[in-house]
Amino acid sequence: MKIHNFNAGPSVLPKEVVIKSAKSVIDFNESGLSLLEISHRSIDFLEIIEKTISLVKRIMNLNDDYAILFLQGGATLQFAMVPYNLMNKQAAYLDTGFWSKNAIKEAKKFGKVKILFSGKNNNYTYISKNYKIPYNVDYFHCTSNNTIVGTQMKIFPKTSIPIICDMSSDIFSRKLNFCQFSLIYASAQKNVSSAGMTIVIVKKDILGKIKRNIPSYMDYKIHIQNNSILNTPNVFSIYTSMLTLEWIEKKGGLSFLEKKNQYKAKLLYNEIDKSNLFENIIHRDDRSNMNVSFFLKEKNLEKEFNKMWKKENIVGLDGHRFLGGYRASIYNALPLESIQFLIEIMKEFDRKFSS
Incomplete structure (x- = not known):
């Protein structure tokens, strides 16, 4: 039985x-051993x-x-680890959704937060x-893709200030100049692996510049020194990554995946835009290629649509x-076939319930 998996994470x-x-x-x-049984300090795992x-x-x-x-x-732990390691007095944040709001909340515990833009009043x-x-x-902190509402940053600022980016829901989905970022973090359960592991990519020269005493587990430098095995890591998730x-x-x-993801997203957005019953409320320039949000114009039809899909x-x-x-959620591994299948269901629903 073919399952079409649009889960936002853990995902396909x-x-x-x-x-x-x-x-x-x-x-x-x-x-003769399970991956779940091998030592995280064994040669086999160090090679992984x-x-x-x-x-x-x-x-x-x-x-x-x-x-x-x-x-x-x-990513939730990173909301605190970033300011713990990098904030002396103040940092700048973009408030572009639920997760960036949580990151701001944690950062305020370490110093002053300047919110350069908030989309809250425009939902x-x-x-x-x-x-x-x-x-x-x-530093400047941003969230590249907002999983809940379905927005995505298409361009990033040019600045001499370190750019920190939460890429949890669109890492490895498109080609970027990743050297423009000083630190990238991403929880793995969307485009990379199973849940329980977070990738952190950090430019080493930004570390060691703050004055506070950092607990060992919260200190990026100590994790670097211990090659990610300060404590027992998530062996399975790293292997799957x-x-x-x-x-x-x-x-x-990434060039291939970016074109594929753009094509999948375009097909789905085009169907929503021409539909009599569905709508997307995100500004076109900011629409996510990973998470396509949409609504029924007539809420009383939700029960019928839910039954159909x-x-x-x-x-x-x-x-x-x-x-x-x-x-x-149309991540890297979601086949084009699933997008096309969903579109056919939406078309059928339009034909059946459009007045």
Whole structure:
């Protein structure tokens, strides 16, 4: 039975990655041991870590100025780790949605936060490009893709201030100059791996400049010194990340995936825009290529639409609990076939219920 998985995270992974991961749980590399049983300090696992680091750097075109970490605690822990390590007095943030709002909340515990733009009064339906980053802040923080509402930053500012970016829901989905960022973090359960691991990509020269005493687990420098195994890491998630990155490289890298993702998103947005019953409220220039949010113009039809898509083995189409409506998360591994299938369901619904 074919399932069309539009979950926002944990979400669809490449089928070959799931199969290889599953086999490794039974017998890792014909060792007679499960991947879940091997030591995180064994040669086998250290090879996985090193290969995954190399893949991240190669795919993102990063040099050795950057350290690659595989941590726990999700992006939520990074909301605190970033200011803990980087804020002396003040930092600048963009408030573009629910997760950036949470990052701001944590940052305020460490110093002054200058909010350069907030989309709150416009229900986060667009992202301003008309903001200026002050010269006297320790860093600038942004969220590249807003999973709940479905907005995405298409351009990033040019500045000498360190740029920190939460890329949890669109990392590895498009080609960017990743060297413009001083720190990138991303929880893995959307485009990379299973839940429970967070990738942190940090330019080493931005560390060690704050005055406070940082607890060991919260200190990026100590994690770098310990090669991400200060404590027992999420062995399975790191291994699955390695397999996914190999899949990305085999597919043709970020340039290929970007074109594919743009095409999938365009098909779905075009159907929403021409529909009599569906609508998307996000400004066109800021529409996400990862999370397509949409609503029924007539809410009384929601029950009928829900019945239709659920009957057809579509899962994960419900909107976020804070927003309602619908959200199609169309990450790297979601096949074009699933987009086309959803569009056919929407067309059928339009024909049946349009007055």
